[in-house]
Amino acid sequence: MKVLFTNTALVLLGLGAMLSSCSKPQQSQKTGLKYNDRTNGGYVRYRQTHPSPGPGLIPIEGGTFVLGGSADQDVNYEYNNIRRRVTVPSFYMDETEVSNQDWLDYLHWIAITFPDDREYYYNAIPDTLVWRKPLSYNEPYVDNYLRHPAFQDYPVVGITWDQIQDYCTWRTDRTNENILREGGQLVTWKDASKKGAPAVASTTPFNTDLYLNNQIQGPGIDGKKMPKDLSPARAAGGTATAAKGGPRRPVRLEDGVLKSGYRLPSEAEWEYAALALAGNTQFENINDGKIYPWNGLGVRSPNRRTRGLILANFKRGAGDNAGVGGGLNDKADITAPVRSYPPNDFGLYNMAGNVNEWVADTYRQTSFEDVDDFNPFRGNEYTNKRLADPAKGLYAKDKYGRPIKDPAKSDKKLKYSELIAQQQGQAAPAVNGAAAPPANGAVTPVNPIAGKPFKADLRGYGDTLNTALYGTTSLVSDHSKVYKGGSWNDMAYWLNPATRRFMNQDDASAEIGFRCAMTMVGAPEINSNGKQYFPVKKAKNYKGR
Structure with a gap:
């Protein structure tokens, strides 16, 4: 009885201490000012939170992996997926492809x-x-595939990269x-x-x-x-x-209430999520590699109940999109519902087959060699929101109620006077008596190497010297975007997550769809249960004499 009383007393004392600590107002650790107090100006300390993913998304815990590492052959001899170790931060990704509905x-x-x-x-x-x-009769799909309820759970196709941005x-x-x-x-x-x-x-x-x-x-x-x-x-x-x-x-x-925004996944994010090596990892040791989003070297299920079933929707061979009547191999001829076939170890459906999927990257053959090794991405086009009223900081809107965005002309924060001058289309004021740079990114004198006007662009996007060959001597340009994953009309080779192809951003195909991603803010670890970690200590309130 005495032991029970002692334990109860300790619990009550602990609860009392928690309540008393909660009742104390939080203070700034650097000034001692109280937060959330309307009498001192209302400095706000917001509740620290780790937001949940938006609708349709599931968390993908990031980490290091070998970009292009799952490819065991290069049948096209394009040498466009040279192996490179990179780190992908944690993010969110659509569980399924975006459907017709x-x-x-x-x-x-x-x-x-x-x-x-x-x-x-x-x-x-x-x-x-x-x-x-x-030379084929696909006209019924033209009228029915998007709108007929029989296809409402099938992946949407015929959409361009540009349409996806909107x-x-x-x-x-x-x-x-x-x-x-x-x-x-x-x-x-x-x-x-x-x-x-x-x-x-x-x-x-x-x-x-x-x-x-x-x-x-x-x-x-x-x-x-x-x-x-x-x-x-x-x-x-x-x-x-x-x-x-x-x-x-x-x-x-x-x-921390609003979501950070849906977007296309980067190529590295998509490949990392498709490979899903987290399911084969223990204490940072990868027990078994993969060449598909599932384990093993084949495309059929090894499990006893589903043994022999095809694990994705793809073209098994020339003229074989479905198998033999009475025993269809992948249960589909064109696309299949977005939740068909087993998900990979991240819980993502159809990361191989069904439809290829657009990603955010601009295509270059040498991307894997050029991009950074943390959060690799190629295609940054930085923008600024146009101000309709610089004095009030109000954004200009288009007729659909969206802010108008202009290409960024600097890689760093401008001085306020420079920002206002740029927004108003004027020349920026001189600094220390030196001549100011021309407004609106005016073209500098002719560069003899390029043989045409050279426009310095710190983003690398509008640099006329860098892009002199692209789109002129090859089919690749800044409008070429990557797609990955293989489709219902592709052979098994393209189901490998490392394979990559490209198409112009304003083109579409019956074999390409997409899914969205979202940036994760805060700690990268998805689930810390049962894992060792150093606790983050809370700061103590300042006590003045």
């Missing part, structure tokens, strides 16, 4: 939001003519809008649809960048559960909306 959701939103803009809707429609072949922006905005409406930070869907309330479709569409810049707020937009504004006099970020409990403000990036 997913794309129809996108088209439906355009139709109800911009009912009179036929051009916007037309430009978003996949090119269903990719099914046409001069889809990713749309998906990010709809996800974040739904988070805010469901959470009450924006007017809820129910309240917005009530009689007399402004229709959701008739208002300016929600955009994440504009919302975070405080350009989407006010009566009829603000929800009842907006965060409290501890510093309402703050020049940027406060709102005059009066609510129960004091002034409120829009959600900020620091709140």
Whole structure:
């Protein structure tokens, strides 16, 4: 009985200590100022959080691997996947390829939001003519594949790399809008649809960048559960909306509520996720390599219940897209539903076969040799959001309510005077009496090596010297984008995650689809259960004399 009492007392003392420590306001470790106190200006310390993935995504724990390492042959003799050890940070990736139904959701939103803009809707429609072949009868797929309900769970095809960029922006905005409406930070869907309330479709569409810049707020937009504004006099970020409990403000990036944005995976991310060596790893030792997203050297299941079944949707041989009637080998002739076949060790479906998948990288034969060994990627085109009102910091918008972005002209943060001058198209002020550089990236004198005007571009994208040969003496240009994974119409060789091909970003195919990714913020480890680690100690509050 005495032991029980002692243990109970210790538990109560521990709870008391926890409650007392929680009741103490947090302080700045460098100034001693209290956080979240409206009397001292409202310095805010936000709740530290590790956000969950967006809808449809699953976490992929990053690490080191050999880019191009799973390829055991180069049948085309292209030498475009030279082996290179790199590190891929942890990220999120779509569990499945984007399906026809997913794309129809996108088209439906355009139709109800911009009912009179036929051009916007037309430009978003996949090119269903990719099914046409001069000497085969594929015409039924032209009309049925995208819209018929029989194909709604099949991967969308006929989409260009350019169209996917717009889809990713749309998906990010709809996800974040739904988070805010469901959470009450924006007017809820129910309240917005009530009689007399402004229709959701008739208002300016929600955009994440504009919302975070405080350009989407006010009566009829603000929800009842907006965060409290501890510093309402703050020049940027406060709102005059009066609510129960004091002034409120829009959600900020620091709140950790909004998702960072959907995008195409990089080539390295895609290859790393497809290979899924994490399933063969123990204490940093890789027990067995792979040449496909599954273990083994073959393409058939070795498991007792499914022994002999084909593990992906691909072309087994010339003229064999399905197998023999009565015993179809992969149960598909063209594409298959996006959750067909067993997932790999990361839980990703169809990382081999079904459809090839676009990735974000611009194609170069030497990419693997040139890119950095941490988070390798080729294709950076840095942009700045155009300011409509530099004095207020307001972004310029296009007719669809999206910020207008211009190519970045510097690789570092500009001085404010330089930024304003650049935004207004003026020459930047002279520095220490020296002549200022010309505005808007003017072309410098002729470079005799290139034989044409040379434009210095720190991004490497608009450098006329670097790109002199591409697109002129070869089929490769800055518009050439990589796709990977093999398709329903490819032989087994292309199922290897290291294989790579390219196509122009404005072209489409019946054999190419895509899936999205999202950057992970915070700690890279997905699951620390049962693993050794050094604990991160919490800072102590400052105690003045």
